[in-house]
Amino acid sequence: MLANIETGRRDSDGVRRRELSIDELVVLAVVLDISPIHLLGLPDSAEPGTKLQLTPELAFSDSELLLEWFRGQTALPQSDSRQFYSAALQRMPADEGQQAIADLTRSVLQDRAAALSESFNSEMAATLEKINAAVQSGASPEELAALLRPGETGPK
Structure with missing residues (x-):
């Protein structure tokens, strides 16, 4: 198995593969006498900035974050954290x-x-547009002040 991993096994089309199956990962962990989870992250000897490509669009260089994610302790920054922590809670012992x-x-x-x-920024942008329009149309100070009061829509 190790020779196949090191040289790149050939798939059914004769192309060399570098991927490991879950079964191979478990066997390798047993042989090395470590947890399979430690084979999934970046090695301690990785150069700074080295990234582990999780998907074609997603790569990480923070090995501690990756291990915490593999352990189910931390959501990835781009993930749906609510979904992640809800699922984690269902599988965790009560004390954890x-x-x-x-x-x-x-x-x-x-x-x-x-x-x-986001809602506040959107409302403020709309209010600023109304104020700018009112200033350009020559609104009085009272009319401008009315734009800042809740429920007011501007000059009549």
Whole structure:
């Protein structure tokens, strides 16, 4: 198996492959007397900036983040963190669940804060457009002040 991995096994078309099956990963971990999870991340000897390509669009150079993700402890930055932590909570012993609950709560709060911030920015942009239009049309100070009051739509 090791020779096949090192030289690149040939697939059914004769092309050399470099991938490992899950079965091969487990056997290799047993032979090396380490956890299979430690074969999945970047080696400690990796050059700074080396990335592990998870998908064609997704690569990471933070080996600690990758190991935490493989262990089910941390969501990847681009992932749906709510889904990740919800699934993690379902599979965790109760005493370990507190950290996952805290992470899920943080994730939900961050998502909500981002949505509120986006909504606020959108409303402010619309209000600024109204103010600019009112200034250009010669609105009075009272009319401009009315634009800043909740529920006001501007000069009549």
